[in-house]
Amino acid sequence: MSIVVRVNGKEHRLDVDPEMPLLWVLRDVLGLTGTKYGCGEALCGACTVHLDGRVVRSCVTPISRAAGKEVTTIEGLSPDGSHPLQKAWVELGVPQCGFCQAGQIMTAAALLKKHPNPTDEQIDSSMAGNLCRCGTYGRIREAIKKAAGGAR
Amino acid sequence: MSERFVVPRRAFLRGLNLAIGGLALGIVFPAEAQKPPSEPAKPPAPATPSGSQAADEPGLRPNVFVHVAPDGTVTIVCHRSEMGQGIRSSLPVLIADELGAQMSRVKIVQADGDKAYGDQNTDGSNSIRGIHENMRKMGAAARMMLVAAAAKRWKVRPEDCVAKDHAVTHVPTGRSLGFGELALEAAKEKVPDPKDVVLRPWSELPNVGKDLPLLDGPAYVTGQAVFGADVKLPGMLTAVIARPPVVGGKVVRFDAKRALAVPGVRHVVEMPTPEPPWRFQPWGGIAVVADHTWAAMRGRAALDVTWDHGPNATYDSDRYREQLSKSVSVPGQVARKLGDVEAALKSAARIVEAEYHVPHLPHLPMEPPVAVAHVQGDRCEIWAPTQNPQAAQTEVGRALGIEPEKVRVHVTFLGGGFGRKSKPDFCAEAALLSKKLGVPVRVQFTRADDVRHDYVNTVSVNRLTAGLDANGRVTAWRHRTAFPSIASTFAESERPGYDDLQQGVLDLALAVPNVSAEIGDARSHTRIGWLRSVYNIFQAFSIGSFIDEIAQAKNADPLDVWLELIGPPRQLSLADLGIERLKNYGQPLDKHPVDAGRLRNVIERVARAARWDRRKQEGRALGLAAHRSFLSYTAVVASAVKRPDGKIWIDEMWMAFDAGTIVNADRVRSQLEGSAIFGMSLALFGGITMKGGAIEQDNFRGGGRIVRIREAPRRIHVDVVESTALPGGVGEPGVPPVAPAIANAVFALTGKRVRELPLVKSVEV
Numbered sequence: 001m002s003i004v005v006r007v008n009g010k011e012h013r014l015d016v017d018p019e020m021p022l023l024w025v026l027r028d029v030l031g032l033t034g035t036k037y038g039c040g041e042a043l044c045g046a047c048t049v050h051l052d053g054r055v056v057r058s059c060v061t062p063i064s065r066a067a068g069k070e071v072t073t074i075e076g077l078s079p080d081g082s083h084p085l086q087k088a089w090v091e092l093g094v095p096q097c098g099f100c101q102a103g104q105i106m107t108a109a110a111l112l113k114k115h116p117n118p119t120d121e122q123i124d125s126s127m128a129g130n131l132c133r134c135g136t137y138g139r140i141r142e143a144i145k146k147a148a149g150g151a152r
Numbered sequence: 153m154s155e156r157f158v159v160p161r162r163a164f165l166r167g168l169n170l171a172i173g174g175l176a177l178g179i180v181f182p183a184e185a186q187k188p189p190s191e192p193a194k195p196p197a198p199a200t201p202s203g204s205q206a207a208d209e210p211g212l213r214p215n216v217f218v219h220v221a222p223d224g225t226v227t228i229v230c231h232r233s234e235m236g237q238g239i240r241s242s243l244p245v246l247i248a249d250e251l252g253a254q255m256s257r258v259k260i261v262q263a264d265g266d267k268a269y270g271d272q273n274t275d276g277s278n279s280i281r282g283i284h285e286n287m288r289k290m291g292a293a294a295r296m297m298l299v300a301a302a303a304k305r306w307k308v309r310p311e312d313c314v315a316k317d318h319a320v321t322h323v324p325t326g327r328s329l330g331f332g333e334l335a336l337e338a339a340k341e342k343v344p345d346p347k348d349v350v351l352r353p354w355s356e357l358p359n360v361g362k363d364l365p366l367l368d369g370p371a372y373v374t375g376q377a378v379f380g381a382d383v384k385l386p387g388m389l390t391a392v393i394a395r396p397p398v399v400g401g402k403v404v405r406f407d408a409k410r411a412l413a414v415p416g417v418r419h420v421v422e423m424p425t426p427e428p429p430w431r432f433q434p435w436g437g438i439a440v441v442a443d444h445t446w447a448a449m450r451g452r453a454a455l456d457v458t459w460d461h462g463p464n465a466t467y468d469s470d471r472y473r474e475q476l477s478k479s480v481s482v483p484g485q486v487a488r489k490l491g492d493v494e495a496a497l498k499s500a501a502r503i504v505e506a507e508y509h510v511p512h513l514p515h516l517p518m519e520p521p522v523a524v525a526h527v528q529g530d531r532c533e534i535w536a537p538t539q540n541p542q543a544a545q546t547e548v549g550r551a552l553g554i555e556p557e558k559v560r561v562h563v564t565f566l567g568g569g570f571g572r573k574s575k576p577d578f579c580a581e582a583a584l585l586s587k588k589l590g591v592p593v594r595v596q597f598t599r600a601d602d603v604r605h606d607y608v609n610t611v612s613v614n615r616l617t618a619g620l621d622a623n624g625r626v627t628a629w630r631h632r633t634a635f636p637s638i639a640s641t642f643a644e645s646e647r648p649g650y651d652d653l654q655q656g657v658l659d660l661a662l663a664v665p666n667v668s669a670e671i672g673d674a675r676s677h678t679r680i681g682w683l684r685s686v687y688n689i690f691q692a693f694s695i696g697s698f699i700d701e702i703a704q705a706k707n708a709d710p711l712d713v714w715l716e717l718i719g720p721p722r723q724l725s726l727a728d729l730g731i732e733r734l735k736n737y738g739q740p741l742d743k744h745p746v747d748a749g750r751l752r753n754v755i756e757r758v759a760r761a762a763r764w765d766r767r768k769q770e771g772r773a774l775g776l777a778a779h780r781s782f783l784s785y786t787a788v789v790a791s792a793v794k795r796p797d798g799k800i801w802i803d804e805m806w807m808a809f810d811a812g813t814i815v816n817a818d819r820v821r822s823q824l825e826g827s828a829i830f831g832m833s834l835a836l837f838g839g840i841t842m843k844g845g846a847i848e849q850d851n852f853r854g855g856g857r858i859v860r861i862r863e864a865p866r867r868i869h870v871d872v873v874e875s876t877a878l879p880g881g882v883g884e885p886g887v888p889p890v891a892p893a894i895a896n897a898v899f900a901l902t903g904k905r906v907r908e909l910p911l912v913k914s915v916e917v
Contacts, residue, residue, distance in 0.1 A: 034375015
């Protein structure tokens with residue numbers, strides 16, 4: 001039985017194992033490779049996407065759970081990289097290797113929707129599930145504040 | 153920021169897209185090849201040429217690094233791998249500045265693996281410090297040819313012409329011709345001999361030392377940057393491999409049928425079993441090859457492999473630590489000797505002695521190792537996040553039994569490297585499978601594979617002993633060190649080599665009359681590799697902690713003791729150091745001396761920035777450490793506080809860093825910020841343990857835990873020393889002094905001295 005999922009506004013009918021994690025559907029079936037595999041156990045957040053606007057770790061989200069829902073990936077966050085977070089990320093030179101940054105931005109985007117002017121505590125607790133081995137945390141905090149229009 | 157770099161945002165993005173395209177030249181096929189795998193498989197289009205291979209385009213190409221097209225576009229090849237250090241935003245700038253190009257008209261192309269570029273190993277913090285002069289010569293040669301062509305056209309002396317802002321100008325008359333207009337004529341000029349190439353003074357390189365934009369930023373934040381796992385070829389299958397959990401283990405039996413019963417699994421393939429020395433060989437085991445990653449993972453889980461764990465099955469890292477401890481409890485091979493340390497210790501009024509332990513450490517790049525291979529006939533193409541594409545050519549060639557030149561390696565973005573991706577084992581695995589199955593194959597490491605099949609940083613025990621006279625002056629310093637060396641991965645090895653001690657032991661500036669450094673026995677029972685800053689990690693931890701202990705014993709300020717032990721500003725000769733030779737990270741001592749003045753300077757600067765002298769009245773607990781590595785000097789102050797829940801938090805850090813001349817100031821600062829977090833992860837949490845020869849950790853938890861944003865300091869202050877000294881390394885030297893600074897801060901806060909990492913074993917962090 002096929003599963004219907006909307007990804008970045010586009011409907012897909014998928015004939016896949018309902019247990020297959022959303023991550024592998026995105027990457028291997030739909031070719032949306034901006035969402036990354038980092039740990040497979042929801043420990044690192046590299047695979048973060050939005051499911052009906054809420055943050056999920058796609059590596060532990062069976063595709064069946066996304067049935068009938070709207071998935072947003074980094075490719076769908078903005079048509080041209082113009083989301084305030086994406087702009088702030090570039091302007092402040094946040095990325096080092098860049099691998100975790102799509103996940104970081106997706107988590108931060110959900111945070112800003114909920115708290116348009118997040119406190120330091122809200123930033124740290126919302127972003128706590130997203131690891132960065134390069135250690136860009138300081139600039140991530142700054143970029144979220146910049147995107148939120150807050151003082152640097 | 154330099155004026156020249158301020159381009160309208162749209163143009164900036166366009167330029168970056170070009171640059172992304174540039175990188176993609178090596179790694180992405182045309183649109184039709186990007187269709188989902190359900191499309192009929194086509195043979196891959198020949199990879200678009202990069203750098204040296206595009207030799208037939210018209211224009212000026214004095215060498216494999218630079219091309220000036222008749223439309224003025226300057227193409228610069230980046231032959232080192234981008235793994236977060238920002239090399240693509242740094243190294244090409246040296247070439248462009250020497251040339252006199254405008255960065256907005258420069259396209260960066262990522263090189264394939266090719267000897268034509270010289271060494272491509274992106275390792276040892278070496279890309280700027282090791283080859284800055286050569287890279288500048290590449291740009292300067294092109295500039296000289298453009299100037300020669302312009303001078304010929306105007307019938308003037310070349311000395312009266314300057315190349316600047318993408319044009320050559322005749323200074324006396326003000327006539328000017330763009331690089332594009334001169335490209336074809338310049339191509340007819342003789343390529344200058346490298347020894348005749350004249351470099352501009354550093355001060356005339358307009359972008360060098362500035363905050364330069366992050367070339368690949370837009371690609372990273374939109375998900376468009378192509379990392380290893382993002383490469384997809386028509387007809388490609390994905391493999392996940394069950395590797396022997398113990399180094400040297402072999403497969404006894406497995407259940408291929410159960411794996412093949414998983415929908416999507418196509419093949420189960422037994423991999424060749426490696427023989428020691430391990431080098432970069434594939435690890436052996438059983439590969440499950442499937443239509444997609446999920447099926448391959450599930451198929452592997454169904455394999456039910458029985459292993460013969462082999463001769464290393466008795467390796468237990470806790471027991472091994474006791475062995476190392478014994479090694480340093482007796483005299484070892486003397487590697488450094490000044491005066492008579494034993495006599496001085498005997499006559500000392502007081503002895504301070506301590507033993508330090510740092511466990512095996514994991515790399516944990518965010519992107520687990522991955523490679524795509526396509527073998528066709530006697531040729532092979534590889535797409536991989538490799539730090540060393542030429543080593544990949546060699547290892548893949550060896551595995552397939554073909555010449556390295558027949559292996560084409562396309563370098564993708566690396567989702568972190570830290571030394572793990574210098575080892576091309578995963579490339580060879582993909583090549584073996586592609587050859588066997590006749591289709592392109594991607595080998596994907598899971599996170600557990602990454603942790604369990606790492607080339608771990610080595611384990612160590614150090615014993616340091618100091619003799620103090622009646623006035624508290626240190627008169628004797630003995631450093632005994634035991635750790636299995638990296639060489640053990642390549643050949644039999646009983647103990648570290650003399651040159652292994654260059655990392656912080658032989659090159660430590662000491663104003664102490666009696667010094668010895670001794671090497672203890674240490675055999676390896678696993679695959680040892682190198683992790684960001686390598687042996688410096690445990691040498692700096694031991695030395696940095698020990699100096700703090702001497703201060704404690706003397707009841708003196710650690711800052712004063714650091715400066716007293718290093719001694720007055722001076723450059724130390726081999727005789728001053730008491731050593732026969734110093735590898736000095738591959739650079740001669742006269743160009744990169746052991747400079748006590750520079751080490752003192754970063755210590756004094758960091759102490760000022762952290763308000764060290766007022767720490768007590770302000771009630772702050774600070775720890776200090778400093779270290780020379782990769783020809784650069786770093787000092788760190790860490791501040792420790794207790795959180796309401798009783799846990800210790802490193803809430804603030806200060807770093808002073810002297811790498812001599814730097815290229816991209818913003819990327820240098822970001823490397824230091826990252827080094828603080830990297831050093832903090834290994835100080836607080838990191839530690840690989842082995843039982844029964846197998847690594848016990850499997851993901852970002854336990855000894856694989858790394859710092860999260862909540863645990864990151866509130867602020868990391870980075871102070872980069874302005875210097876005209878020759879460039880030192882940047883990517884690694886920030887790491888070593890972080891752990892001892894943190895341990896010393898923990899001591900300042902709690903009075904508890906912790907002599908082993910990770911700290912989480914001893915205190916609540």
